[in-house]
Amino acid sequence: MTTLENNHLRVTIRPEGAELTSIIHKASGIEHLWQADPAVWGWHAPNLFPVVGGCLNNQVLIDGKTYPMERHGFTRTSLFETTESTTTHAVFSLRSSEKTRVHFPYQFKFQISYELDEARLLVTYNVVNQDEKTVFFSVGAHPAFAVPFNAGEAYEDYYLEFEQDEALETHLLSAAGYFTGETRPVPTKGRHLGLTKHLFDKDALVFKNLASRRVAICTDRHNHAVILDYPSFPYLGLWAKPGAPFVCIEPWLGCADSEGQPKPIQEKELIQSVEAGRVFETSFSITII
Numbered sequence: 001m002t003t004l005e006n007n008h009l010r011v012t013i014r015p016e017g018a019e020l021t022s023i024i025h026k027a028s029g030i031e032h033l034w035q036a037d038p039a040v041w042g043w044h045a046p047n048l049f050p051v052v053g054g055c056l057n058n059q060v061l062i063d064g065k066t067y068p069m070e071r072h073g074f075t076r077t078s079l080f081e082t083t084e085s086t087t088t089h090a091v092f093s094l095r096s097s098e099k100t101r102v103h104f105p106y107q108f109k110f111q112i113s114y115e116l117d118e119a120r121l122l123v124t125y126n127v128v129n130q131d132e133k134t135v136f137f138s139v140g141a142h143p144a145f146a147v148p149f150n151a152g153e154a155y156e157d158y159y160l161e162f163e164q165d166e167a168l169e170t171h172l173l174s175a176a177g178y179f180t181g182e183t184r185p186v187p188t189k190g191r192h193l194g195l196t197k198h199l200f201d202k203d204a205l206v207f208k209n210l211a212s213r214r215v216a217i218c219t220d221r222h223n224h225a226v227i228l229d230y231p232s233f234p235y236l237g238l239w240a241k242p243g244a245p246f247v248c249i250e251p252w253l254g255c256a257d258s259e260g261q262p263k264p265i266q267e268k269e270l271i272q273s274v275e276a277g278r279v280f281e282t283s284f285s286i287t288i289i
Helices: none
Strands: 002-005 009-014 019-025 059-062 065-068 081-085 089-095 108-117 120-129 135-137 139-141 144-146 158-162 169-173 179-185 192-194 205-207 214-219 226-229 235-239 246-253 272-274 279-288
Touching: 002 089, 002 108, 009 108, 019 279, 120 135, 120 139, 120 272, 158 246, 169 205, 214 246, 272 279
Parallel strands: none
Antiparallel strands: 002 009, 009 019, 059 065, 081 089, 089 108, 108 120, 120 279, 135 272, 139 246, 144 246, 158 192, 158 214, 169 179, 205 235, 214 226, 226 279, 235 246
């Protein structure tokens, strides 16, 4: 485990998946990450690469060949190398190998860096193209935040506050986890989306047309909040296991396939690319107030 710490936060990251396992607000002692109860949902904050969501037939089509690909990609179960580590900063790296090329036939390095700046944790993804051709990929985050924050509070005491007024419309998923092409409105009160035990009964809420690039977990019971800023991520997923005491806020550059026929990776929705010898970079941040 790697621990980062300053006067505001204590953060723990494990090498498996370079996954955040704890974000503790030191002044209050509150643990803000879901603690991965395997009987409910056994993750804390998986990093998603080289795909986001499910692929038709659990495969990706690259240069005319199909490769097996699990939902959300293989990096969340991969062992990362810790390449930099200080009190407030750490970098984790996953290099392509014979094992990764079974699923993703590119030469690459995927780096995840974590940096504390007062009460803010900055998470940066770098995809380094070490191949001789363009690499196509998706990348995203899946942090699960514990709700409620304190004993004696209820899940329903909390809401998500968007940066801007939004006419929320979720894109519906089939039972297999693929987009159906249908949408439905999600009622809000102004900029607030109330958390309820049944909000995710029909799977994740997926928003593809948000104006907001910030969302916060708030309550009217106190001023303590968790804020997630995702300036370069146009899609946002929200999810929880129905009835479980957490909510996932998921900024995405990529998404699940739609029902129908598989498409080559370069034609997948919101696919990203990085040219040979170049580096792709994007980041989001988590702030505790």
